[in-house]
Amino acid sequence: MVRPVMRARRYWVLYVMLVPALVYLAVYKYAPMYGIVVAFKDYSLGEGIVASPWVHPWYGHFSELFGSPYFGQLLRNTFLLSIYKIVWGTALPLVLALLLNECRLTWMRRWVQTLSYMPHFLSWVIIFGITGAFLSESTGLVNRWLEQLTGHTVGFLTSTDWFRSVLVGTEVWKDMGWGAIIYLAAMVGIDPSRYEVARVDGANRLRQIWHITLPGIRNVIILLLVLRLGHVLEAGFEQVYIFYNLQVYPVADILDTWVFRTGLENLNFSLAAAAGLFKSVIGLVLILAANRIAKRWDGQLW
Numbered sequence: 001m002v003r004p005v006m007r008a009r010r011y012w013v014l015y016v017m018l019v020p021a022l023v024y025l026a027v028y029k030y031a032p033m034y035g036i037v038v039a040f041k042d043y044s045l046g047e048g049i050v051a052s053p054w055v056h057p058w059y060g061h062f063s064e065l066f067g068s069p070y071f072g073q074l075l076r077n078t079f080l081l082s083i084y085k086i087v088w089g090t091a092l093p094l095v096l097a098l099l100l101n102e103c104r105l106t107w108m109r110r111w112v113q114t115l116s117y118m119p120h121f122l123s124w125v126i127i128f129g130i131t132g133a134f135l136s137e138s139t140g141l142v143n144r145w146l147e148q149l150t151g152h153t154v155g156f157l158t159s160t161d162w163f164r165s166v167l168v169g170t171e172v173w174k175d176m177g178w179g180a181i182i183y184l185a186a187m188v189g190i191d192p193s194r195y196e197v198a199r200v201d202g203a204n205r206l207r208q209i210w211h212i213t214l215p216g217i218r219n220v221i222i223l224l225l226v227l228r229l230g231h232v233l234e235a236g237f238e239q240v241y242i243f244y245n246l247q248v249y250p251v252a253d254i255l256d257t258w259v260f261r262t263g264l265e266n267l268n269f270s271l272a273a274a275a276g277l278f279k280s281v282i283g284l285v286l287i288l289a290a291n292r293i294a295k296r297w298d299g300q301l302w
Contacts, residue, residue: 039273061274070258078254081235084168086228092172093179094221098209100180101187113184116177124242131170131243132157155247163248171239182224183217190216222294230287233279255279 008015034049039061041052055061065071096116103109119127134141135156143153156162190213198208237256244252255275263272 035273036277038270039277041270043270043273045267045269055270061270062278064271065274065278068258070253073250074253074255074258077251078233078235078256081164081167081240081252081254082232084164085171085236086225086232088168088172089175089179090221090225090228093176094183096176097180097183097187098213100184101213102205102209113177113180117181118177119174120178122174124239127170127174127239128242131166135166157243158245158247160248160251163244163252167236167239167243167252170243171236179224182220186217186220187213226287226290226294229290230283232286233282 038049038052040055040058041049042055043049043052057063068074100109100113103112122130132140135143137143137153137155137158140156142156147153154162156166194212194216195208198212203211233255235254235256237254237260240252240254241257241260244257259272259275262268263275
């Protein structure tokens, strides 16, 4: 007990510096968790959380969520969109980072990197406007070309065959450059002498990427995958809500958009809280499972 006390006195300035962060976590991260009880109550705005009666049975709102005729479709759409975004959102930024890392023209590397991460700062409303300018069936530039070449147009934004591809493609385009920054930062930490030894042994660029670069950033790749798995039931509410329409509900309606319509627009806050708690539990389970699997490659979070 003496040593910890002496250590605390010695580094008391550092502990004081921790106080604002701890207060922030307590106020904005842990205190709101009390709101979980809304999922087990018939919440009323007038009565508040404390005075609102408990629902009977306690799992009533979860039964309403799981018993919805749309729940299977919602869960399937959410998982599919999330998996597509995780796969393409991991692979393409990684490829871009590898290409930039191998580029020897400094000016080209800077220009490509700047242009690729600029879309990250655009809102989804602006991205939707840009997408409509290119893919709109009536006025889109791409459809005008298709009409001139084939005499037909494609409803990219209204077709159930194309809409998921549009969602995944626009998100990857928006965040690809930003995601590549993390991989580039990890590549900088690789010892340059390893490349020199590989060149002496006769390894070409592809061999160096496969045997040095990728193993060198393996932990970062696994870390980002584990973190993204925790949000697998989100699928990008803001993007989907702005892009989707009645014609693509069968492939685009996800848990968040359904909860927004049935839970928040109809003031059924308890149902919305139950759906949020369900998503959080699934996300926690997936993170724990992914972290356990990642331990085999020394890429775990803890």
